Amino acid sequence: MGNEQVVLCHAPIRLCSDLELTGASLPVRQRRTLRRFYLRLLLGAYLDVPGKDVQLVRSERGKPVLDPEAHDSELDFSMAASGGHCLVGVTSGSVIGVDLEPRGRSAGKPLALAQRYFSAAEFVALASESEASRDEAFLHTWACKEAVVKAGGMGIANMLCRFSVEV
8 A cells, every 4th residue: 555545534424224225124135136136227327328227246356346348438336234234335436445343332352353464553542541431432443444444455465454544
């Protein structure tokens, strides 16, 4: 990763109920199918084609991308799901990565996880957080790091400690 601009934001936006958007009461496989259906509809709107005509393939590292043989487009997208929520980011002419972690979720042992997966600077910053805010700070940092890795299409293995984000 070079001098790429990274924009981090978090703003809850409710477009419809969780059940309408992701089928929260459905089995995991059906939720995945439903999310992919909505992704194709959204990308189709950007491409001005029906969702059923949106062709997706995986990059060398496994990131879903538009099939370049079917679509002459500079669109990039990223999708994340957590619980009954789904987040999709779309951009043109650059890359994007998104991740989603539910607010209020427990991180378990955030300092142990940070020591293993985060950079030394991030670990120190997280350790300086109050115990009451440590889970939220850990999950925010984790989501930011995962979004950066997704944008690069690198896969998560051994990548999180190779760069730092603001805790």
